[in-house]
Amino acid sequence: MRNVAAFLAAFGVVMGTAAGAFALTQNRVQASPGSAAPLLPPGPPTERQFTVTMVMFGGEENEVHRWTPGTLVARVGDPITLRVLNADVDCAKYPHGFALTAFGIDVPAIQVGEEKTFTFTPDKPGVFEFKCSNKDCGKDHDRQTGQLLVLP
Numbered sequence: 697m698r699n700v701a702a703f704l705a706a707f708g709v710v711m712g713t714a715a716g717a718f719a720l721t722q723n724r725v726q727a728s729p730g731s732a733a734p735l736l737p738p739g740p741p742t743e744r745q746f747t748v749t750m751v752m753f754g755g756e757e758n759e760v761h762r763w764t765p766g767t768l769v770a771r772v773g774d775p776i777t778l779r780v781l782n783a784d785v786d787c788a789k790y791p792h793g794f795a796l797t798a799f800g801i802d803v804p805a806i807q808v809g810e811e812k813t814f815t816f817t818p819d820k821p822g823v824f825e826f827k828c829s830n831k832d833c834g835k836d837h838d839r840q841t842g843q844l845l846v847l848p
């Protein structure tokens with residue numbers, strides 16, 4: 697239980713820091729004044745490969761299921777290969793799904809140990825949610841979300 701608390705505390709610090717570095721205004725992502733280095737250096741479109749894994753932390757009473765990492769960062773025009781892996785050994789009966797609907801991705805079930813690969817190139821900046829798309833997967837389904845941050 698202490699490990700879960702430590703993880704969640706660290707995760708909160710990371711997410712708080714990331715949230716402070718940018719702001720979404722009228723569907724445009726802008727660095728906030730005074731933020732340190734840019735999230736990604738400027739440059740030509742760059743191929744980006746991400747692996748997002750569904751993992752389970754904790755024990756029976758305080759189980760937490762999350763996509764990790766929960767934040768992906770790319771730029772408009774970057775060709776993205778997104779690998780989605782279900783490593784939650786606890787969900788054999790009700791597998792997780794994966795949806796990133798802003799880019800046409802919606803898979804209702806990814807079995808334990810299975811992975812799916814998607815390729816796309818974002819053509820618009822913004823913060824786009826990804827999530828589990830199987831509402832029957834477990835009690836913390838609604839919190840199984842993450843975000844793809846697409847910088848201009």
Ligand SMILES: [Cu+2]
Nearest residue numbers: 792828833840
């Ligand atoms: Cu799920």
